Every structure is written in C-alpha cells, then in structure tokens.
Amino acid sequence: MSEAYTFAYLDDATKRMIRRALLKALAVPGYQVPFASREMPMPYGWGTGGVQVTAACLTPEDTLKVIDQGADDTTNAVSIRRFFERTAGVAVSEHTAEASVIQTRHRIPEKPLSEGQILVYQVPIPEPLRFLEPRESETRKMHALEEYGLMHVKLYEDIARHGAIATSYAYPVRVEGRYVMDPSPIPKFDNPKLSNNPAIQLFGAGREQRIYALPPYTQVVSLDFEDHPFEPTKAEAACDLCGATESYLDEVIVDDAGGRMFCCSDTDFCASRRDAGHIGRLAPEVVA
Amino acid sequence: MYVATKGGEKAIDAAHAWLAAERRGNPDVPELSIAQIREQMALAVNRVMAEGSLYDRDLAALAIKQARGDLIEAVFLIRAYRTTLPRFGASAPVETGAMALTRRISATFKDVPGGQVLGPTFDYTHRLLDFALMAEGEAPLAPQDPAPQDTAPHVLGLLDRDGLMEPLPDGAEVPPDLTREPLEMPANRALRLQALARGDEGFVLGMAYSTQRGYGRTHAFVGELRIGTVMVEMEIPELGFSVEIGEVELTECETVNQFTGSKTEPPQFTRGYGLVLGQSERKAISMSLVDRALRWAELGEENTGAPAQDSEFVLYHCDNIQATGFLEHIKLPHYVDFQSELELIRRLRRDAGHMQEAAE
DSSP, X not given: OOTTSBTTBSOHHHHHHHHHHHHHHHHSXXXXXXXXXXXXXXXXXXXXXXXXXXHHHOXXXXXXXXXXXXXXXXXXXXXXXXXXXXXXXXXXXXXXXXXXXXXXXXXXXXXXOOTTOEEEEEOSOOOTTTTTOOOHHHHHHHHHTTOOHHHHHHHHHHHHHHSSOOOOBSOOEEEXXXXXXXXXXXXGGGHHHHTTOSSEEEEEETTTTEEEEEOTTOOEEEOOBTTBOOOOOOOSSOOTTTOOXXXXXXXXXXXXXXXXXXXXXXXXXXXXXXXXXXXXXXXXXXXX | OXXXXXXXXXXXXXXXXXXXXXXXXXXXXXXXXXXXXXXXXHHHHHHHHHHHTOOOHHHHHHHHHHTTTOHHHHHHHHHHHHTTSOOOOOOOOOOGGGOEEEEEEOSSOSOOTTOOBOXXXXXXXXXXXXXXXGSOOOOOOOOOOOOOOOOOOOHHHHHHHTTOBOOOOOOOSOOOOTTTSOOOSSOXXXXXXHHHHTSOHHHHHHHHHHHHTTTTOOOEEEEEEEEEEEEEEEEETTTTEEEEEEEEEEEEEEEEEOOOOOSSSOSOBEEEEEXXXXXXXXXXXXXXXXXXXXXXXXXXXXXXXXGGGOHHHHHHHOOHHHHHHHHHGGGSOOHHHHHHHHHHHHHHHHHHHHHHHHHO
C-alpha cells in the first residue's frame, strides 16, 4: 500500500462530500444527485465515477471485486483493481459471493447478490433523456415535473418502425414509479436483476458529475407497453465452456471461416460452474 | 481460446515498460532536462499551466516530458496532481491594471497612455524556417531599455469615462469554483469565464472563429491585450492584512464590441473578457470573443442558435480532459453491449425478412 496517499486515494473531505451525495441518492432512489467529481489519475470515461464511489465506500475490512464486461481479467478491470490494491490495500477477490464491494462496468453478476453487498456501476451518460433532449437544464425540469412522455414516444416510434423496442442495452427503467433512470450500459438481459435486489446499488458518473442509487429491495421496472412487454434477451445458445443456458453469453469468433463459440460473459460464474463439474460443448475436457 | 482483451495484467506491465523506453527515445541522444523544457518550450509550458489550472512551470515541464510532448496528456497529469493538493485559501483578486508589462497593444487606438509595447511576439515575423537553429549557436541577445515602465491604465477604462462603454459589474460576489462544486446550468458569467480559462485552446479558438464567420457575430475589436506579471496577495487572518505571496504571468484581453442597443440596453460598446495563466494570447483573445457571444441573454440580443451562444454546448464540451477521456474510452471493450446489438439487429433482420416473404 502506498504511503503517500490517504486510504483509497481520496482525501477525507472529498470522501465526505461523496458520501453525502450517496446518502441523498439512496434517500431519493433514481434521482441524479450532482456531486463535485474530482479529477482522478485515470481518464474520464474509464470509470472515474465508479472509482470515486468505491473509494468513498471502502473500509479496510472490505473485499473488492472489479469486473468489466462481466470479466475480472479485462484490462480496465485489472487497472482499477490494482489502483485500490495500491491505494487502499484491501483484499480482492474474483468470487462474487466473497466480495463486499463490487465495481462493475456493463454487467450485473449472474450470481444473485445478498444483503450487505454493494454493487458500484460505472456510468458514462447518467441522463436517460439525454439523447432525446441534449440540454441539462431541460432534462432536469422534465424529471422534476415527471414529464416522461418524450421517452414513451421514442419507444413507441421504435415499435412503429421496427416492430420492437430497438434498445438492447442501457435500457431505461422507472424506479418506484417515480424517476426514469439509466441503468448504465448493461445489456437489457440484466435489467430484471436491478429490481428487488438485496444489495445496495450505487451509480457513479464522474465526467457528468452525477451519483444515483437504488437502496436494497427497490422496485425497478423496465419501460414497456402492455402489448409490447419488456423482454430480456440473450444469444440463443448455451455456454460452450460450462454449458449454462441461463447466463449472458459472449459470442467469440474463433477462426476466419465464420466459426464461433459462446461463453459466459461472467467469468467467475463460468469458472465456478466448471469447478462444480459442468461441462460445455467445447470445454477442454470434451475437446481433448 | 480468444483472449484479446483478457489476461490484462501482464499486457499492461509490458505496455508500460515499452512506453517508458519510447519516451526516452534513442539513448545516444542526450536526455531533455526539465529546465530545458521550462526555458525553451515556454509556450507549451504555459498552455499546460493554463489548461491544467496550476501555475507551476517546473511541474508543467515535467508533465510535458512525461507525456512525450502530448500537451493534453500533460494537462491531464497536472489536473490529476492538482486535485490532490490541499486548499489553504483564496488570494485577493489580482490587479491587472498594475501589471508589469512585457507586451501591451490596443487595436482600437493609435496610441494609448502607457504606450503600445510589442514585446516578444511572433507577430510580424516571417514564418520562414530558421535553419540556423539546427546548429546550436550563441544565445541571441536582445537590446535592453532600462527606462521604467509608464503607468498603463486599462484602455477600456478610458472609454468608460465617456459613458460609451457598458459599466463593469462591481464583482463583489464570490465566484463559484467549478473544481469544487458540480457545474450547474445556467452558469453565471464568472463560472463561464472560469470554464473557458481552463478550456481547450483549440476548442475555444474554433468557437471564437465561428463567431467571426457569422455564427453569433459580435463585431469584436481588441481593445487591449496585455501580458505581464502581477503580484498575488493573500489576506492572512492572523495578521489582518494582505501580504504578497508571489507573482504570476497572465495574458488579459478585453474586446470592444459594437452594440446597437436592445429593448433593455442603450446603444453602447460592450465587453468580452479573457484572462489566461501564462503567455497565451491566442487563447485569451478567443476566450474574450466566446465570453461576449455567451452574453447574448443579459444584453437582450437575439439568440440565432449559433453554437458559441449556447452556454451548455460550450461549457460542457470545452474541457479537453473530459473530452479526451470520454472519446478514448470507446477503445475499452464493449463486447457485452455489442453482443446485445448483434442479437437485436439479427432479430430485426429476421422479422423484416418474414414480413417481406409474407408480402410476396
């Protein structure tokens, strides 16, 4: 652990400021709380919001897990995990169940979370209405007035044009019947896990200076229409390594003749299943 | 198995080692010292100090060396360092009227009290490569004039006396600090100026240029451009008075803009203002044009929908550290989202195929 910096890098006054924003965010689920995001030693857009939230939550007793695209060994996940190993000296783990704080980009772990765990999302664009209305002063008004007609019109136009809602990730949700919220760019497959989750879910957007949150057991509904209900989707296949049919799959191109395979995006989930003896179509044991 | 973006730990270490070697370049060539960069790349150092919002020539020079001359990367290093520094307090406002000038020009008057001082400028140089610089020679000498500087009051203050210039606001209000509080819209002028002062030189230049070409035109003249050093004073509560704690070099630009009057304001000249750390006159002039364009609402002017009139557009996009970070983050793996897009496109194509078949 590096002696030159405070525990988990941020100075105490900054942590206090972020914790206040977090408490407010938990008190008003789905509401975007402005916070004075700091410049971090990694670039904006690379998880600075999530890193600041994690830094404000960590205690020396915590065990941290960091995933990107569901994997613990993707480059940016490695970089962020190392950052906290260096500045906070906390224990790290790749196992979802062992971690007390999990920082994620683009996925919710497959293994259900439990009470006492904190899931920290990295958020690029926190405003679900941003691509419908570019002005922050306008979108804040729309949230205040609960004026979400524009969003429903957009979803309706999708159906009119494509026969389906053409949003596959960062699929907008409504929190406890009040705020429309961007769940960060998770695939819509993960949306159902947002709701009624026993863990605390915190969302940090560093560049956009916003924090929002879902307290445990919050009701989160993906926007849809009665005749076009929300549908979480995934590749219609099983994991070629562990055989799982219920997990979100990455499609991997394996040769230049169009050959492909599917494997779990959640590396810990896949590895635990293989350890428990589950075998997929292309598992080394089968291929060998 | 495919692991292009996985197994990152070793790859990161190797990439960083390679980067360090590339930074040094050919070891047969002597290494650059911080002092060399500070003294001979002074305008690059100035830009890094201005956009990094930290006045320290040695640290800026170090950042430039570490960033291999990539100035935005150097600004980023300085910003990340700056944010860890404790705040002791705020200085008293600097008095730019009392600046020790190295350069001072006015384009609106042939001569002004205090005189026009060209100073060390590229203006009027012919942009011909000086091949003599390829050979390391004697240090050039500039003639010295030991005459003391005349007092040089602000040029726009002279117009102000005749009532032709919009009066300056008293400025008693404590300006917000965008590095400590989240930027909230609408932003007042002090906050806008603060964002522009650390904004990307290229972006602010482009915005200013667009106003000259008719996108939110404001008819700017350089009333005064001055570069020099000012004393920084801070009030020490225990002492009850201000003491000088150092000096900084600043570039200040005030533009005079024609204004034919509106429903709320009489015909008069109006101001645009630019103030930048170090010697950076392109940035200071650009800033003053953009400042003026953003003032359309308070002056009761028409909003023509020009980008430079839109403070949300300008302020949310002028910071090159935010911009470059978000732009470059698309290099990170996005395969989970891409996978969901793949499935969506396949499904839409399938559905469209069925519909076509049914139609036939």
